[in-house]
Amino acid sequence: xxxxxxxxxxxxxxxxxxxxIMSRPGCEKLYGCIQCGTCSATCPVSTYMDYTPRQLxxxxxxxxxxxxxxxxxxxxxxxxxxxxVECPKEIKITDIMYALKRQAIQEGIYPKRFxxxxxxxxxxxxxxxxxxxxxxxxxxxMFLKSNPIAAIKTWKLGLNLMRTGRFAYKLDxxxxxxxxxxxxxxxxxxxKGGAR
Amino acid sequence: MNEPTKTQPRIGVYICHCGTNIAGVVDCKxxxxxxxxxxxxxxxxxxxxxxxxxxxxxxxxxxxxxxLDRIVVSSCxxxxxxxxFRGACEKGGLNPYCFQMVNIxxxxxxxxxxxxxxxxxxxxxxRAAVSRVAHHKPLETKTTPIHPDVMIVGGGIAGIQAAxxxxxxxxxVYLVEREPxxxxxxxxxxKTFPTLDCAACILTPKMSAxxxxxxxxxxxxxxxxxxxxxxxxxxxxxxxxxxxxxxxLCVGCNECVTACxxxxxxxxxxxxxxxxxxxxxxxxxxxxxxxxxxxxxETCINVKTGKCKKTCVEACGDRQAIxxxxxxxxxxxQVGTIILATGFQPFDAxxxxxxxxxxxxxxxxxxEIERLVNASGPTEGHVVLRDGKTKPxxxxxxxxxxxxxxxxxxxxSRVCCMYSMKLAxxxxxxxxxxxxxxxxxxxxxxxxxxxxxxxxxxxGVHFIRGRVAEVTDWQMxxxxxxxxxIRVEDTLAGxxxxxxxxxxxxxxGLEPHADSQDVRRQFNISCxxxxxxxxxxxxxxxxxxxxxxxxxxxxxxxPKDIPDTVAQAGAAAAEALSLIKAGSIELEPNTAFVVxxxxxxxxxxxxxxxxxxxxxxxxxxxxVINEALCKGCGTCVAACPSGAIKQNLFDDDEITSEIxxxxxx
Numbered sequence: 001x002x003x004x005x006x007x008x009x010x011x012x013x014x015x016x017x018x019x020x021i022m023s024r025p026g027c028e029k030l031y032g033c034i035q036c037g038t039c040s041a042t043c044p045v046s047t048y049m050d051y052t053p054r055q056l057x058x059x060x061x062x063x064x065x066x067x068x069x070x071x072x073x074x075x076x077x078x079x080x081x082x083x084x085v086e087c088p089k090e091i092k093i094t095d096i097m098y099a100l101k102r103q104a105i106q107e108g109i110y111p112k113r114f115x116x117x118x119x120x121x122x123x124x125x126x127x128x129x130x131x132x133x134x135x136x137x138x139x140x141x142m143f144l145k146s147n148p149i150a151a152i153k154t155w156k157l158g159l160n161l162m163r164t165g166r167f168a169y170k171l172d173x174x175x176x177x178x179x180x181x182x183x184x185x186x187x188x189x190x191x192k193g194g195a196r
Numbered sequence: 197m198n199e200p201t202k203t204q205p206r207i208g209v210y211i212c213h214c215g216t217n218i219a220g221v222v223d224c225k226x227x228x229x230x231x232x233x234x235x236x237x238x239x240x241x242x243x244x245x246x247x248x249x250x251x252x253x254x255x256x257x258x259x260x261x262x263x264l265d266r267i268v269v270s271s272c273x274x275x276x277x278x279x280x281f282r283g284a285c286e287k288g289g290l291n292p293y294c295f296q297m298v299n300i301x302x303x304x305x306x307x308x309x310x311x312x313x314x315x316x317x318x319x320x321x322x323r324a325a326v327s328r329v330a331h332h333k334p335l336e337t338k339t340t341p342i343h344p345d346v347m348i349v350g351g352g353i354a355g356i357q358a359a360x361x362x363x364x365x366x367x368x369v370y371l372v373e374r375e376p377x378x379x380x381x382x383x384x385x386x387k388t389f390p391t392l393d394c395a396a397c398i399l400t401p402k403m404s405a406x407x408x409x410x411x412x413x414x415x416x417x418x419x420x421x422x423x424x425x426x427x428x429x430x431x432x433x434x435x436x437x438x439x440x441x442x443x444x445l446c447v448g449c450n451e452c453v454t455a456c457x458x459x460x461x462x463x464x465x466x467x468x469x470x471x472x473x474x475x476x477x478x479x480x481x482x483x484x485x486x487x488x489x490x491x492x493x494e495t496c497i498n499v500k501t502g503k504c505k506k507t508c509v510e511a512c513g514d515r516q517a518i519x520x521x522x523x524x525x526x527x528x529x530q531v532g533t534i535i536l537a538t539g540f541q542p543f544d545a546x547x548x549x550x551x552x553x554x555x556x557x558x559x560x561x562x563x564e565i566e567r568l569v570n571a572s573g574p575t576e577g578h579v580v581l582r583d584g585k586t587k588p589x590x591x592x593x594x595x596x597x598x599x600x601x602x603x604x605x606x607x608x609s610r611v612c613c614m615y616s617m618k619l620a621x622x623x624x625x626x627x628x629x630x631x632x633x634x635x636x637x638x639x640x641x642x643x644x645x646x647x648x649x650x651x652x653x654x655x656g657v658h659f660i661r662g663r664v665a666e667v668t669d670w671q672m673x674x675x676x677x678x679x680x681x682i683r684v685e686d687t688l689a690g691x692x693x694x695x696x697x698x699x700x701x702x703x704x705g706l707e708p709h710a711d712s713q714d715v716r717r718q719f720n721i722s723c724x725x726x727x728x729x730x731x732x733x734x735x736x737x738x739x740x741x742x743x744x745x746x747x748x749x750x751x752x753x754x755p756k757d758i759p760d761t762v763a764q765a766g767a768a769a770a771e772a773l774s775l776i777k778a779g780s781i782e783l784e785p786n787t788a789f790v791v792x793x794x795x796x797x798x799x800x801x802x803x804x805x806x807x808x809x810x811x812x813x814x815x816x817x818x819x820v821i822n823e824a825l826c827k828g829c830g831t832c833v834a835a836c837p838s839g840a841i842k843q844n845l846f847d848d849d850e851i852t853s854e855i856x857x858x859x860x861x
Contacts, residue, residue, distance in 0.1 A: 034600070034636060
């Protein structure tokens with residue numbers, strides 16, 4: 001077992017990071033966290049997380065950006081909102097998870113072949129180009145870009161879907177998909193511009 | 197004495213810096229310089245601390261030197277120093293009411309940013325006061341006698357302590373308690389933290405002292421129905437609910453209880469938190485004070501239907517203490533001061549369904565455990581599960597149930613950490629079970645409290661830092677079979693745990709009584725937003741209220757433990773005593789009066805007066821205001837259609853000149 005240095009120095013902190021996250025809608029109350037751990041114990045998927053949601057709150061507000069954005073936890077979050085419902089300080093933990101995810105995608109520090117960010121990216125691309133989502137195409141794209149071998153393993157499911165007529169052979173689209181792109185671009189610039 | 201003249205008043209203006217409290221925001225020198233230009237101002241100064249002795253001496257000296265007849269001080273809130281400056285005026289030879297105070301701290305420097313606007317506001321307020329004070333008339337301070345008797349509402353440890361203190365000092369006390377016995381929650385506790393002395397052993401001597409004290413009139417099973425009057429002269433009506441027992445005749449022999457047609461107890465015993473059953477006729481607990489029984493009208497067959505063999509009456513025999521014809525009785529008493537010691541109510545654990553109270557039988561509240569570990573409790577001190585026989589092998593105590601939670605109560609209930617540790621110790625002692633405490637932060641700030649925490653740790657009680665997410669009977673593994681599972685993050689270890697236990701104890705917090713708002717209105721005092729009774733000053737007047745002569749003690753003011761409650765009860769008793777010993781109190785002469793020539797005798801004002809101070813002189817056909825009863829609220833002044841009622845310190849010319857000056861630029 002290799003011995004690693006675990007101490008953190010102040011220079012490793014990004015002091016503007018907590019403010020950056022808290023400026024996103026719904027994330028304002030982060031500093032009110034009392035570290036009670038209700039979120040972690042309520043979370044149905046905390047069983048598999050590297051950092052518990054509570055630890056993620058602590059890392060974020062202390063400015064340990066690299067650790068927070070690099071955490072698997074934000075990608076495991078199933079957005080069930082149980083933590084947000086139970087938090088005694090009414091912190092919208094799920095919203096903070098989303099803010100962290102967005103930040104991680106923007107900065108390109110997310111696990112590259114991890115299915116969840118891949119799915120999010122493909123979902124966005126499909127909506128942007130077609131205005132609609134065709135689920136089995138989306139699933140195929142996700143498998144191809146994350147774990148193609150897993151796609152082969154689900155052949156039986158695909159076959160069943162085809163047999164029951166639930167498998168689309170053509171990408172669904174709205175009538176004027178270009179308008180969706182214009183809309184999303186506008187929302188995007190608004191977000192990146194003065195909205196913060 | 198410099199007689200104020202209406203033609204040419206000579207006004208002195210003083211602007212206080214209050215250190216940097218005011219001067220840090222307002223340019224005090226500039227305000228003083230501007231004020232010197234206002235009409236009739238002879239002297240205008242700014243000074244670092246006007247309330248200091250040199251500051252007051254300055255006023256006195258100027259009154260003599262410059263023949264001042266009116267004074268304006270711009271400083272802090274009149275609540276704090278109006279009395280001080282009126283005193284300074286009086287010492288300087290001026291009538292104390294030829295003075296006006298301006299609040300440029302709370303109303304200006306503390307709420308505004310530094311700059312010209314804040315200074316301008318101070319100038320405007322000062323100008324208004326200068327304009328107003330020119331119309332002030334010399335007034336006589338009126339005094340009112342203080343009735344020496346005291347009413348104490350609530351017979352928990354706070355009320356008991358205050359009652360005994362006052363009664364021992366020779367004052368007559370009326371102690372009113374809603375329940376059939378005094379003792380409150382402390383009577384239900386087994387031991388008290390951190391010394392672990394038995395609650396009953398230290399409380400019951402005080403209870404019987406109250407029962408036997410010649411200076412205490414004890415009214416249990418009674419409620420205050422109406423409060424009238426003001427400091428020194430309160431008239432209180434107390435409703436005595438029928439207990440169907442003649443108090444003076446009952447000796448507490450319990451023979452009627454034995455003889456009751458119900459052979460076994462059938463109804464929830466309130467004293468044991470419903471863990472045992474009682475009969476319709478019962479003694480709340482063996483050391484109840486007064487030591488007499490009562491009949492519960494909700495469950496007694498005879499009260500409900502009139503068709504009962506009345507074996508209780510037979511058993512009582514010649515004493516004839518049972519009286520089924522008893523009706524509620526109204527008692528009216530005159531008191532000078534009132535102490536409210538109405539306490540708290542425990543948080544209803546059912547409001548947090550994920551903790552399973554009322555769903556899983558083996559989830560208990562802390563008060564139920566107090567009764568379970570108590571030797572005189574329903575199980576004679578055996579800690580067993582709801583089945584009545586199984587000893588728990590593992591127990592989880594959940595802290596902060598209904599505390600530190602924005603969805604229920606935001607406050608820390610202050611006592612739960614300590615009583616949870618006490619219960620942990622007692623449970624371990626009684627059952628040798630493995631005990632887990634689930635806490636957010638341990639709050640042990642008291643004499644010997646931290647040491648108690650240390651002792652518990654040494655005893656091997658587990659302390660897991662994490663707020664419990666849920667208590668469930670959903671079992672995921674063999675070790676959890678037949679158990680309740682507590683799901684919690686062990687925040688110090690950094691992972692989520694599932695801990696199977698036999699018994700869960702919910703450390704419920706303290707909350708204001710459900711009817712605290714009604715009580716507050718009845719006694720004309722204020723509440724904090726949470727519903728706790730509001731003290732006059734959080735540090736310097738913690739037992740006074742904004743209503744003179746009404747004091748608060750104990751948990752009705754906010755969560756507190758027994759030592760703090762007792763200390764506060766003593767303080768409230770001392771405050772009441774200080775009023776009583778003074779014999780009388782000075783009142784503001786801001787009373788209303790009727791200008792008889794202008795009164796048309798229309799009687800509009802009479803029903804308006806909240807203090808029933810106005811009557812009608814049927815001979816002269818005009819309204820008459822009783823000065824002793826008038827509290828200066830101004831309702832009649834505003835209501836009078838002919839403008840015939842005027843009020844001292846709030847005369848029309850005083851108010852209009854003030855408004856005109858503040859609007860003039």
